Amino acid sequence: MIKRPHIAFSGWSRLSGKIRVVDRGRERQLMVHGEILSIYPLDGNWTKVRREYWWKALAFVELPRRPSALLVGLGGGTQIHLLHRLTSPRQITAIERDPVIVRVANEWFGLDRIGKLEIVCAEAETAITGLARAGRQFDYVMEDVTYADEPEVALPKLLQMVPLVTPRGSLVINRHRHGDPKPMARTLRLYFGAVKIRRVRRTGENTLICCSRPLVSRAADA
Numbered sequence: 001m002i003k004r005p006h007i008a009f010s011g012w013s014r015l016s017g018k019i020r021v022v023d024r025g026r027e028r029q030l031m032v033h034g035e036i037l038s039i040y041p042l043d044g045n046w047t048k049v050r051r052e053y054w055w056k057a058l059a060f061v062e063l064p065r066r067p068s069a070l071l072v073g074l075g076g077g078t079q080i081h082l083l084h085r086l087t088s089p090r091q092i093t094a095i096e097r098d099p100v101i102v103r104v105a106n107e108w109f110g111l112d113r114i115g116k117l118e119i120v121c122a123e124a125e126t127a128i129t130g131l132a133r134a135g136r137q138f139d140y141v142m143e144d145v146t147y148a149d150e151p152e153v154a155l156p157k158l159l160q161m162v163p164l165v166t167p168r169g170s171l172v173i174n175r176h177r178h179g180d181p182k183p184m185a186r187t188l189r190l191y192f193g194a195v196k197i198r199r200v201r202r203t204g205e206n207t208l209i210c211c212s213r214p215l216v217s218r219a220a221d222a
Helices: 047-051 054-059 076-087 099-108 123-132 150-160 182-189 217-222
Strands: 008-014 017-024 027-032 034-040 068-072 093-097 117-120 136-141 164-178 191-199 208-214
Touching: 008 099, 017 099, 017 150, 027 099, 027 182, 034 047, 047 054, 054 076, 054 164, 068 076, 068 117, 068 123, 076 093, 093 123, 093 217, 123 150, 150 208, 182 191, 182 208
Parallel strands: 068 093, 068 136, 093 117, 136 164
Antiparallel strands: 008 017, 017 027, 027 034, 164 208, 191 208
C-alpha cells in the first residue's frame, strides 16, 4: 500500500509565496509554488538523486578534493549534502534571499548539522557584488536562480559571477530545457576555456551549462 504524502510543514513567505515540506515515502521535498526545489532522503540513501541535476552538476565538472563552493540559490540545500558526500569541502557559501527558506532548510533539511557553511541572506546580485569586492573566489559555483529567465536577463547576472571562479574552477548554470542554451554558451566561451552543454535526462526539464577554466583577462572585463 502506497502511503499518502504527508505535509510536514506549510507556510507562506512574502518573497517566495507558499512553501511546503512534503514527505513522500522515504523522500522529503521542498515545494514552492508547486515546484520541487530540493529533495532529501529521510533514510540517508542518496542513490535516486544520482539521476537529478543536483548530482549531475557536480559529476560533469572536475572538483578538487577539498573545494570551496558557492551556491547561488539555496533551496533545501540538496547540493550541500552532496558536496559533503562526494568531496571534503573546506568551505561552502550559499546565497538565499528569503530568510523563511533558510529557516526551513535548517529545520527540515538538516543544514543546521552542516559545518563550514556560510549563508548570505540577500539578493543574489547584491551578495555577488559584495563577494567580488572582498576578493572571494570559489572552485565551484552553482547558479540556480536564473533558471527560467530570458537569456538577455540572465546573461548579465551570470557574467557578474565570472570573477568569483578560481583559475581551475567551474561555473555550472541550471537552465530550463525550453530555453535555448546555445546563444548563452557562445557568449560564455569568451570568458571560459571550456564550455559544454549537458542535458540531465531526456525526459527532464534541466539543461546544464558547464563552464571551466576562466580566462583571466576576460574575467576582469566581466
